[in-house]
Amino acid sequence: MKNIFGLTLEELQESLKPFGVPSYRARQVAEWMYQKGARSFDDMTNLPKNLRATLPETLAIGRPREKDRLDSADGRTTKFLLEFDDGTAVETVLMRQPYGNSICVSTQAGCNMGCAFCASTLHGMARNLSAGEIFSQAIIIEEMLHREGQGKVDTVVIMGSGEPLMNYDNVLAFIRLLHAPYALGMGYRNITLSTSGIVPNMYRLAEEGLPISLSVSLHAPNDALRSRLMPINRKYPLADVVKAARHYAETTKRRVTYEYILIDQLNDGEEQAQELVSLLRGQLASVNLIPINPVVERHLLRPSAARIKWFEQYLLDHHIQVTVRREMGTDIQAACGQLRNKHLKD
Numbered sequence: 001m002k003n004i005f006g007l008t009l010e011e012l013q014e015s016l017k018p019f020g021v022p023s024y025r026a027r028q029v030a031e032w033m034y035q036k037g038a039r040s041f042d043d044m045t046n047l048p049k050n051l052r053a054t055l056p057e058t059l060a061i062g063r064p065r066e067k068d069r070l071d072s073a074d075g076r077t078t079k080f081l082l083e084f085d086d087g088t089a090v091e092t093v094l095m096r097q098p099y100g101n102s103i104c105v106s107t108q109a110g111c112n113m114g115c116a117f118c119a120s121t122l123h124g125m126a127r128n129l130s131a132g133e134i135f136s137q138a139i140i141i142e143e144m145l146h147r148e149g150q151g152k153v154d155t156v157v158i159m160g161s162g163e164p165l166m167n168y169d170n171v172l173a174f175i176r177l178l179h180a181p182y183a184l185g186m187g188y189r190n191i192t193l194s195t196s197g198i199v200p201n202m203y204r205l206a207e208e209g210l211p212i213s214l215s216v217s218l219h220a221p222n223d224a225l226r227s228r229l230m231p232i233n234r235k236y237p238l239a240d241v242v243k244a245a246r247h248y249a250e251t252t253k254r255r256v257t258y259e260y261i262l263i264d265q266l267n268d269g270e271e272q273a274q275e276l277v278s279l280l281r282g283q284l285a286s287v288n289l290i291p292i293n294p295v296v297e298r299h300l301l302r303p304s305a306a307r308i309k310w311f312e313q314y315l316l317d318h319h320i321q322v323t324v325r326r327e328m329g330t331d332i333q334a335a336c337g338q339l340r341n342k343h344l345k346d
């Protein structure tokens with residue numbers, strides 16, 4: 001059995017070749033799967049009856065199971081735990097933002113980057129997700145929004161579990177699927193990819209000619225501290241990451257966002273603020289400050305509200321564009337990897 005969910009139109013045409021059908025049938029199948037919620041070939045009522053009967057002999061429409069769903073008390077955040085056929089589970093989060101529905105997708109089951117503050121990495125990485133498995137997260141939420149009369153998926157952030165640039169080909173295929181007219185038809189500008197700084201693939205991404213936004217997880221303004229928080233910094237040090245991000249901004253003319261988790265007494269002082277300003281001065285960039293979701297076991301705590309405000313103001317005073325991330329869904333363990341970990345523990 002071959003799973004065709006998540007194939008591109010060209011790949012579907014290839015898969016349908018043995019059946020000797022005209023190529024427009026592939027487009028019909030794609031639209032049924034990606035736009036009309038078909039669960040089986042039987043649902044595809046504009047296909048000839050005999051084709052509907054023979055396709056399922058060798059082809060399957062494999063979709064993940066909705067293993068868990070949590071809604072935040074304020075109704076703005078919904079989190080799904082989805083399970084694939086092999087038992088692998090991943091998280092997907094929907095955030096109903098003032099500017100539209102934004103979803104956060106996972107690209108790997110677990111992660112092996114080993115960042116000190118992140119729950120996704122605690123159990124290591126199980127495996128890469130295929131393009132179709134990443135895409136199914138978007139489809140499941142798109143269908144839910146339709147059902148509940150809440151519109152559609154407006155923006156996608158590739159910021160769930162996993163390091164997207166360590167699963168490069170599948171993530172790129174996923175992004176192209178989001179954009180495809182027979183799938184979600186989403187504009188590239190509504191898609192943001194976040195990376196911990198896999199330098200060679202940041203250059204590769206810049207050459208793709210896709211105007212997607214890039215976010216870079218910085219979290220520290222010098223190598224010593226960044227290596228402590230993010231082991232990948234020993235392979236791709238700060239200066240190289242910033243150079244690659246600058247190259248991305250210059251090539252795509254898109255502003256790069258640096259994510260900076262604020263951790264009490266660790267990276268929230270005046271010295272680090274100064275270092276951050278000198279690192280980023282003059283770049284087409286902005287900083288997104290993220291008050292940490294505390295990892296109490298590791299004594300990584302959130303700075304006071306006053307401290308967060310001070311850090312933001314310091315960057316503003318030094319002409320660095322800055323935003324502070326609004327917190328959503330803390331009551332449903334919506335931070336990276338938290339729900340999956342809960343299930344792994346149960």
Ligand code: SAH
Nearest residue numbers: 117118159162163194195196217259292293
């Ligand atoms: N691997 C990619 C994408 C996944 S992480 C990357 O590193 O960018 C997405 C964002 O969530 C990153 O900026 C990450 O640092 C942040 N994050 C992880 N754990 C967090 C925590 N405990 N509190 C706040 N943000 C966290």
